[in-house]
Amino acid sequence: MTCSFATKLSSVRLLSMRDRRGTQVMTAGLRIETIQKRAWRTILSTDYMTYKEACRTLKLPTFYSRRNELCLKFATKLLSSERFRHWLPPQRGEVSGRRTRASQLLDPVNTSTQRYNKSPIPYMVHLLNSSNM
Numbered sequence: 001m002t003c004s005f006a007t008k009l010s011s012v013r014l015l016s017m018r019d020r021r022g023t024q025v026m027t028a029g030l031r032i033e034t035i036q037k038r039a040w041r042t043i044l045s046t047d048y049m050t051y052k053e054a055c056r057t058l059k060l061p062t063f064y065s066r067r068n069e070l071c072l073k074f075a076t077k078l079l080s081s082e083r084f085r086h087w088l089p090p091q092r093g094e095v096s097g098r099r100t101r102a103s104q105l106l107d108p109v110n111t112s113t114q115r116y117n118k119s120p121i122p123y124m125v126h127l128l129n130s131s132n133m
Contacts (some may be wrong), residue, residue: 090107
């Protein structure tokens with residue numbers, strides 16, 4: 001039984017919509033990406049080469065890039081929120097009192113364990129600092 005490309009593409013869109021809830025879950029990221037790779041391999045069957053090529057063919061972003069975009073968007077909103085701004089560390093300029101090129105960056109979170117280093121707050125601080133706010 002063969003499916004048309006349009007049918008396959010609509011299946012991809014449906015899978016993509018279901019997976020969006022999971023993109024915000026950072027710990028399950030690798031598992032969801034594996035499921036997405038299997039789905040692309042099934043949908044594209046003989047046309048499947050690599051995960052990145054499949055995403056380009058289907059005109060969909062990779063799971064990794066979608067996750068980064070969502071986390072950066074959330075972190076930006078968190079930074080501008082009056083109610084939750086205290087969750088993030090202060091900007092370097094506020095800490096030192098000097099104006100430098102890096103004074104707009106957030107003060108990095110000092111972590112003592114790998115687990116804490118991979119947690120949401122240090123991750124979002126890194127994303128915000130690397131995106132040059």
